[in-house]
Amino acid sequence: MNKISLCVMSMELIFILVFIEAIDFPVYFGSDWEFVGWKNMLGYLCELRNIIAILCVAGVMWSEVAYGLFKYQLKGTPNSIPDTLKNVDNKDVEYLSLLLTIITIVCFDFCNLRDIIIYVIVFVLYWIITIHTELYATNPLLRIRGMHLYTATADKIGEGTMFLSYENIKPGQIVNRQYKKISKHVYVLYTPQEKMK
Numbered sequence: 001m002n003k004i005s006l007c008v009m010s011m012e013l014i015f016i017l018v019f020i021e022a023i024d025f026p027v028y029f030g031s032d033w034e035f036v037g038w039k040n041m042l043g044y045l046c047e048l049r050n051i052i053a054i055l056c057v058a059g060v061m062w063s064e065v066a067y068g069l070f071k072y073q074l075k076g077t078p079n080s081i082p083d084t085l086k087n088v089d090n091k092d093v094e095y096l097s098l099l100l101t102i103i104t105i106v107c108f109d110f111c112n113l114r115d116i117i118i119y120v121i122v123f124v125l126y127w128i129i130t131i132h133t134e135l136y137a138t139n140p141l142l143r144i145r146g147m148h149l150y151t152a153t154a155d156k157i158g159e160g161t162m163f164l165s166y167e168n169i170k171p172g173q174i175v176n177r178q179y180k181k182i183s184k185h186v187y188v189l190y191t192p193q194e195k196m197k
Helices: 002-010 012-022 038-045 048-073 093-105 113-133 140-144
Strands: 083-090 148-154 158-165 175-177 179-183 186-189
Touching: 002 012, 002 048, 002 113, 002 140, 002 179, 002 186, 012 048, 012 093, 012 113, 012 140, 083 158, 093 113, 093 140, 140 148
Parallel strands: 158 186
Antiparallel strands: 083 148, 083 175, 148 158, 179 186
8 A cells, every 4th residue: 555655646746747737728917807706717627628637636636645645554553673774875866856757757738639648658657667666765745745765774675775764864874763664675764653743
């Protein structure tokens, strides 16, 4: 469940940027402007040309629910025994790398069916690559929400494992902590319930 939650969360920024790009309704900034009313605005939004934008809103809501589930699960007890993390290295810069990739993905024009089909193909490929390469751990929205990304060596796991943590860890610091397993190479350092409030 945690892996699925992180994968969905990694798509939220894409949903937001695509919504801004795809939304299509008349905007007027003249001095004699008048609000058209919620009913007319809803009518504009529900038109077929805004189906991509509507799907993006649903995607953002799905991502927020996934984050809520992820955070709730971290309040429970860890699912691993204590281990010592060595050679801890901060990898927060990886968040920026994925952000630039996301910006490249959303630079599509949604005015014709061909572009929409191409975008859907690219999006599906991005989803598959994210899952299989565990790129969801470098989701820039996790950094905005206070999570840091580290690589470290652990006796029971091995080298080069990625750890997500709400707490800042100094490079090279030796940490004796429990952690929750997300996937083979991604773990979340366990944070007690009182620190998750």
